[in-house]
Amino acid sequence: MTAPRPSSSAAEPGSPAAEPQDVARAAAERGALAYKSCEGCGRPHYYPRPLCPFCLSAATRWREASGGGSVYSLSIVPEAEGARALLFVTLDEGFTILSAASDDPAEAFAIGARVRVVFRPDGDGVLQPFFRLDDAGD
Amino acid sequence: MSPTPQAYIAGVFEHPTRSAPDKTTAQLHAEAAAGALADAGLSLGDVDAYFCAGDAPGLGALSMAEYIGLTPRLIDTTELGGASYISHLNHAMRAIAAGRCTVALITLAGRPRSERSSGKAARVYSADAPDLPFELPFSPSMVALYGLVAARHMHEFGTTSEQLAWIKVAASQHARHNPAARLPDPVTVEDVLASPMIASPLHRLDCCVVTDGGGAVVVAAEGVMRSLDRPALRIAGAGEAIKHQNGGAVDLTYSAAARAGADAFAEAGVKPADVDYASIYDSFTITLLMQLEDLGFCEKGAGGRFVADGGLISGEGRLPVNTDGGGLCNNHPANRGGITKIIEAVRQLRGAAAPALQVPNCRLALVSGIGGSLATRHGAAVALLERE
Ligand SMILES: [Zn+2]
Numbered sequence: 001m002t003a004p005r006p007s008s009s010a011a012e013p014g015s016p017a018a019e020p021q022d023v024a025r026a027a028a029e030r031g032a033l034a035y036k037s038c039e040g041c042g043r044p045h046y047y048p049r050p051l052c053p054f055c056l057s058a059a060t061r062w063r064e065a066s067g068g069g070s071v072y073s074l075s076i077v078p079e080a081e082g083a084r085a086l087l088f089v090t091l092d093e094g095f096t097i098l099s100a101a102s103d104d105p106a107e108a109f110a111i112g113a114r115v116r117v118v119f120r121p122d123g124d125g126v127l128q129p130f131f132r133l134d135d136a137g138d
Numbered sequence: 139m140s141p142t143p144q145a146y147i148a149g150v151f152e153h154p155t156r157s158a159p160d161k162t163t164a165q166l167h168a169e170a171a172a173g174a175l176a177d178a179g180l181s182l183g184d185v186d187a188y189f190c191a192g193d194a195p196g197l198g199a200l201s202m203a204e205y206i207g208l209t210p211r212l213i214d215t216t217e218l219g220g221a222s223y224i225s226h227l228n229h230a231m232r233a234i235a236a237g238r239c240t241v242a243l244i245t246l247a248g249r250p251r252s253e254r255s256s257g258k259a260a261r262v263y264s265a266d267a268p269d270l271p272f273e274l275p276f277s278p279s280m281v282a283l284y285g286l287v288a289a290r291h292m293h294e295f296g297t298t299s300e301q302l303a304w305i306k307v308a309a310s311q312h313a314r315h316n317p318a319a320r321l322p323d324p325v326t327v328e329d330v331l332a333s334p335m336i337a338s339p340l341h342r343l344d345c346c347v348v349t350d351g352g353g354a355v356v357v358a359a360e361g362v363m364r365s366l367d368r369p370a371l372r373i374a375g376a377g378e379a380i381k382h383q384n385g386g387a388v389d390l391t392y393s394a395a396a397r398a399g400a401d402a403f404a405e406a407g408v409k410p411a412d413v414d415y416a417s418i419y420d421s422f423t424i425t426l427l428m429q430l431e432d433l434g435f436c437e438k439g440a441g442g443r444f445v446a447d448g449g450l451i452s453g454e455g456r457l458p459v460n461t462d463g464g465g466l467c468n469n470h471p472a473n474r475g476g477i478t479k480i481i482e483a484v485r486q487l488r489g490a491a492a493p494a495l496q497v498p499n500c501r502l503a504l505v506s507g508i509g510g511s512l513a514t515r516h517g518a519a520v521a522l523l524e525r526e
Contacts, residue, residue: 019271020271020272021271021272024271024272035386043385044386045385045386046272046385046386047268047269047271047272047273047386048272049268052385053384053385054385072290072388072390073286073287073289073290073293073390073513074286074289074338075281075282075283075285075286075288075289075337075338075339075340076285076335076337076338077279077281077282077285077336077337077338078334078335084277086276086277086278086279086282086283086285086286086337087276088286088290088388088390088513090388094386095385095386095387096383096386096387096388097272097386098272098273098276098278098383098513098514099276100276100277111289111290111293112293122275123275124275126275128275128276130276
């Protein structure tokens with residue numbers, strides 16, 4: 001397991017009203033996958049929230065994931081413009097997130113495959129954490 | 139101490155339409171209400187409790203009570219997607235036990251076929267859902283979310299597409315006896331596997347039908363029930379639960395039906411082997427398979443072998459399931475079929491199912507529903523119904 005790296009100060013919102021997605025978006029623009037970890041119970045969680053869903057502590061801190069993980073499950077959706085793969089990816093930090101395949105063909109993904117985060121624009125042009133196959137190997 | 143007042147299903151109605159371009163959803167609610175009250179032999183003025191889910195038109199129960207003409211003293215709009223109506227059954231039972239009402243009406247209606255709403259697009263229930271910014275960018279269609287669950291089940295337990303296809307085959311063998319079924323023609327395992335892949339490993343024929351329509355159920359206290367000319371079908375036990383992604387500790391191998399079912403069986407004092415007939419929610423083939431395991435009809439991971447080779451076909455299989463043809467072939471009104479599950483269980487307990495599919499001396503029926511998405515967040519509701 002990769003130890004979670006403390007987030008840079010840039011990931012901490014200047015305004016307490018910043019929504020989790022705004023913080024995640026700012027991190028994505030720096031190439032980082034932001035998540036939250038709880039200082040009360042020590043557990044990471046995703047999607048990120050102000051209060052820890054395991055103990056309701058408000059002492060949650062932003063962290064940046066290493067970006068590596070493995071496919072927990074996938075569903076390939078044939079579409080006219082090419083197949084898409086919806087993914088659950090279990091990150092090396094131990095939590096699982098809903099995402100989708102990018103860069104590599106959808107059919108190349110399989111449960112258990114090593115993957116790495118890549119930030120690609122969604123339909124609104126917002127950078128989101130997709131995953132490509134981790135051909136660097138492990 | 140007097141015994142706890144018991145609750146009974148007095149009336150049911152499944153709207154016969156499967157396509158209603160010329161009717162409003164509110165009208166379908168009212169027609170379903172009228173049908174169920176007529177079936178029970180009760181009238182509008184007898185109703186003192188009203189239940190609908192969060193998808194009812196307008197401001198839910200407020201708008202529907204006015205439209206239908208109800209003046210309830212107990213109102214419940216619990217929203218668990220397609221499981222809502224079985225949850226309503228549970229809550230109606232407890233309200234009757236507490237003496238808070240004597241006749242509860244539950245209605246469902248919707249027009250997804252006319253409104254061209256299906257499981258192939260991501261569904262947004264409200265723009266401020268906290269999960270939305272972290273999920274919607276990846277276009278999670280309802281079918282693909284259930285595909286994630288099916289793919290993991292196959293990976294963990296060796297479940298096959300052929301086994302899932304048998305669930306559709308059983309539904310189609312039942313639907314051919316139902317003149318109102320949306321898909322009345324039998325299909326084979328090969329037909330299911332040859333149908334287009336919608337979201338792997340789920341084919342088109344692994345999916346339920348998209349139908350307009352509705353249904354209603356009337357629950358009555360014992361005193362009312364005894365005055366009616368209907369068999370007394372007691373709600374013997376019920377349970378409900380929610381399961382979600384648990385902050386990222388995702389486990390797709392089980393559903394909330396495990397907890398809901400355990401509570402229902404414990405309350406009724408029966409076990410899966412006692413069940414004569416089961417109505418099990420079948421938005422997709424995997425939905426039904428998951429509940430079979432979680433309710434204890436077979437071991438976890440053994441669902442594929444349980445359903446294979448006609449395991450769910452009435453009269454020849456291991457457990458008669460969804461003898462109306464289910465959501466897979468008969469009806470899935472409003473993209474949420476929970477109420478049709480109750481209705482077919484009542485037909486079986488009354489001895490009023492299709493003659494070829496009627497379970498002999500059917501005395502104990504299970505009703506199970508799943509609402510929302512198995513992969514992300516869903517509700518489950520289970521009830522056990524007993525003919526006295
Ligand atoms: Zn905590």
